[in-house]
Amino acid sequence: GAGVSQSPRYKVAKRGQDVALRCDPISGHVSLFWYQQALGQGPEFLTYFQNEAQLDKSGLPSDRFFAERPEGSVSTLKIQRTQQEDSAVYLCASSPGQTWGETNEQFFGPGTRLTVL
């Protein structure tokens, strides 16, 4: 079956532009996570959804970052007024259970590479 998909795969934005990154999780997966991965670093948690509810947005770096999952499936990460420091790979992951860890694995998408000029 299809895995987690993300679009676009690459995005170049001029500083100050708004961008929207899409994530299609595996069908039926309850949990959805967004991560930011800067060059040479590991992924860093941004936000977490359980179905349509955003239960944790503690990792969002500023109020320019906004995420939604209105129908509990597809999710969009929006970045307003992009800055150069927003340049990174944005990863989406989904998990079948209410969380992940010992009993549930999270499945990652291919990521969206955002470059802000």
Place this chain on the structure above:
Amino acid sequence: AQRVTQPEKLLSVFKGAPVELKCNYSYSGSPELFWYVQYSRQRLQLLLRHISRESIKGFTADLNKGETSFHLKKPFAQEEDSAMYYCALLASGGSYIPTFGRGTSLIVHP
């Protein structure tokens, strides 16, 4: 706060040689630890988790609470093992926010 340290940015070995990718962590509780792998042009995927105590693709990792380490080992490296490897930690108590190390790039030469 927890931290995961992967001291080697790059590890280069020859085919058939043993390989050990180091992972040290700092956390006061009982963590769940994972190794993730990303092959070239592929997505990040789970390699193994300490709780399952299994060997995947010949790799093993033992949690050493005394040394706070979770090193990944393989006795005989293969060229197809070349990839980026990330160690990750989940805090105890139902946390879902992982802490990842910065990753180690493993290159296995023929």
